[in-house]
Amino acid sequence: MIQQVLFVLIAGASLGYAVLQFLKIRRNIKLGKDEPIAGDTAERWRNVLLIALGQKKMFTRMIPAVLHLFIYVAFVLTQVELLEIFVDGISGQHRVFWPILGGFYTFVISFIEILSVLALVATIAFLARRNVLRVARFHQPEMKGWPFKDANYILFLEVALIFFIFLMNSADMARHNDEYGFVVSQFLSPIWSGTGDGLLHVLERIGWWGHILVVFAFLNYLPFSKHLHIILAFPNTFYARLAPRGEMENMPEIMNEVKNMLGLPVENAGAEVNMDNLEFGANDVFSLSWKNVLDAYSCTECGRCTSVCPANLTGKKLSPRKIVMDIRDRAEEIGKKLDTKDTQYAKDKAQPLSAANFEDGKSLFDYISREEIHACTTCNACVEACPVLINPLEPILKLRRYEILSLSEGPSEWLPMFNSMENNGAVWAMSVEREAWKNEL
Numbered sequence: 099m100i101q102q103v104l105f106v107l108i109a110g111a112s113l114g115y116a117v118l119q120f121l122k123i124r125r126n127i128k129l130g131k132d133e134p135i136a137g138d139t140a141e142r143w144r145n146v147l148l149i150a151l152g153q154k155k156m157f158t159r160m161i162p163a164v165l166h167l168f169i170y171v172a173f174v175l176t177q178v179e180l181l182e183i184f185v186d187g188i189s190g191q192h193r194v195f196w197p198i199l200g201g202f203y204t205f206v207i208s209f210i211e212i213l214s215v216l217a218l219v220a221t222i223a224f225l226a227r228r229n230v231l232r233v234a235r236f237h238q239p240e241m242k243g244w245p246f247k248d249a250n251y252i253l254f255l256e257v258a259l260i261f262f263i264f265l266m267n268s269a270d271m272a273r274h275n276d277e278y279g280f281v282v283s284q285f286l287s288p289i290w291s292g293t294g295d296g297l298l299h300v301l302e303r304i305g306w307w308g309h310i311l312v313v314f315a316f317l318n319y320l321p322f323s324k325h326l327h328i329i330l331a332f333p334n335t336f337y338a339r340l341a342p343r344g345e346m347e348n349m350p351e352i353m354n355e356v357k358n359m360l361g362l363p364v365e366n367a368g369a370e371v372n373m374d375n376l377e378f379g380a381n382d383v384f385s386l387s388w389k390n391v392l393d394a395y396s397c398t399e400c401g402r403c404t405s406v407c408p409a410n411l412t413g414k415k416l417s418p419r420k421i422v423m424d425i426r427d428r429a430e431e432i433g434k435k436l437d438t439k440d441t442q443y444a445k446d447k448a449q450p451l452s453a454a455n456f457e458d459g460k461s462l463f464d465y466i467s468r469e470e471i472h473a474c475t476t477c478n479a480c481v482e483a484c485p486v487l488i489n490p491l492e493p494i495l496k497l498r499r500y501e502i503l504s505l506s507e508g509p510s511e512w513l514p515m516f517n518s519m520e521n522n523g524a525v526w527a528m529s530v531e532r533e534a535w536k537n538e539l
């Protein structure tokens with residue numbers, strides 16, 4: 099009875115705290131501007147099934163993909179055992195599904211045990227890749243400190259989960275004369291031969307409690323970790339833009355100005371546009387879209403984007419992974435300041451602090467330097483490489499647009515290009531040649 103009460107109290111506190119943290123993440127994502135979601139819903143579900151659930155894009159690199167698959171499938175199927183642990187914890191029973199399912203129960207738990215062994219192999223391989231082999235993309239500047247430790251913490255938690263599962267199952271089998279017949283634990287239970295029933299029961303309980311406490315710790319750690327992607331990869335792939343990846347988001351007001359300049363027909367000609375209230379590009383989380391912020395929270399920090407970025411590969415300061423991580427960090431900073439309710443962060447100090455009444459004197463430019471955004475070639479390689487359909491290019495373009503159109507700043511080297519576009523309708527100062535080329539098409 100004491101264990102039941104303890105379980106319900108810990109489960110309630112743990113789930114309650116986790117829900118609060120997830121609501122804060124939702125609030126932070128919604129700090130971004132509205133972005134209408136259009137397009138074929140069936141195609142969106144296809145993306146969820148193939149890319150989030152099926153991990154299709156992971157398989158461009160076979161070894162990490164297979165290792166990741168072991169951990170992922172083990173994680174998903176272990177939830178069956180977790181369900182039983184929950185029912186046992188609340189009802190005070192022991193292996194509640196065993197008398198109901200019999201041989202099928204043995205099959206399911208044995209399957210989970212095999213997956214757990216494969217997941218253990220994969221976890222050790224991942225730890226070795228990061229800490230012994232020191233794969234380059236895990237040791238770039240943005241991965242120093244917390245991001246590096248975070249990845250290791252999760253891997254250690256996975257080892258602990260697997261250890262406790264086998265401690266529980268093997269002690270339980272030794273205690274019940276191997277009657278469960280679990281395929282891996284039957285080789286482990288002889289370790290406990292000669293151990294008294296009392297001690298076996300204690301070992302089984304340590305395994306049971308250890309496993310569920312690590313699960314609760316994992317759940318509450320997720321909101322602070324890059325491993326949040328195990329949940330957010332699903333909405334992120336669903337809401338990913340369906341337009342061709344190279345297509346840039348248009349700015350109708352600018353497009354109409356250019357069309358006017360070139361004497362081309364203008365959509366909604368005659369409609370009043372208040373140029374004073376127009377905002378071009380983005381300088382903070384508030385002027386990015388909520389989808390850009392969701393992207394940032396879904397990032398696995400795998401570095402695949404950075405490893406194919408031509409700017410990064412040629413020694414420039416730009417890393418698309420860092421851009422995405424910076425957006426998450428800035429959203430977290432704003433969220434934490436909003437939680438303080440301190441009006442020192444309010445635009446209007448007489449009004450309560452809120453997302454609409456927020457000004458802390460900082461922006462994304464305090465995280466992302468101009469040198470970084472100028473280095474982007476807009477090649478889209480990062481977008482193509484991302485296994486969870488994140489678009490690091492979009493915020494880079496928005497920051498650039500803000501710099502050029504809202505601040506009227508930018509690298510002096512770009513000025514001749516803007517002048518040529520304005521005067522010649524082409525990026526090169528050769529409008530006649532361009533016209534001739536165009537007519538030949």
Ligand code: SF4
Pocket residue numbers: 403406407408409410416417418473474475476477478479480481490491494
């Ligand atoms: S679009 Fe920009 S950030 Fe992305 S890979 Fe190309 S150069 Fe790098």
Ligand code: SF4
Pocket residue numbers: 396397398399400401402403404418419422483484485486488490
């Ligand atoms: S943006 Fe995508 S590819 Fe880049 S680190 Fe994040 S998950 Fe990996």
